[in-house]
Amino acid sequence: IQEKNISLDPSVEGACEMLGLDPLYVANEGVFIVIVDALKANEFLEFLSQKEETSFAFKLGEVTDSYEGKVILESKMKGKRVLTKLIGDQLPRIC
Numbered sequence: 001i002q003e004k005n006i007s008l009d010p011s012v013e014g015a016c017e018m019l020g021l022d023p024l025y026v027a028n029e030g031v032f033i034v035i036v037d038a039l040k041a042n043e044f045l046e047f048l049s050q051k052e053e054t055s056f057a058f059k060l061g062e063v064t065d066s067y068e069g070k071v072i073l074e075s076k077m078k079g080k081r082v083l084t085k086l087i088g089d090q091l092p093r094i095c
Contacts, residue, residue, distance in 0.1 A: 001061035
């Protein structure tokens with residue numbers, strides 16, 4: 001997943017920053033991720049663009065063999081981190 005492709009509402013981004021929460025682990029109503037064969041991705045995006053409700057669909061990342069079984073976030077600064085399943089509640093950053 002490329003962080004630069006993630007579109008956050010400014011109010012959500014601001015609230016998460018103030019509360020010390022990671023927006024990737026905050027509930028997002030009406031948002032879903034679909035994994036599609038790379039050869040069909042453009043066709044699928046074209047299909048989604050035909051409906052108002054899904055017209056904002058975009059490519060978030062790609063599946064590779066590099067980190068099998070893991071979801072990797074490439075930050076805007078080109079750093080990488082493994083995204084893991086959140087266990088329990090998020091604790092806000094204190095500092």
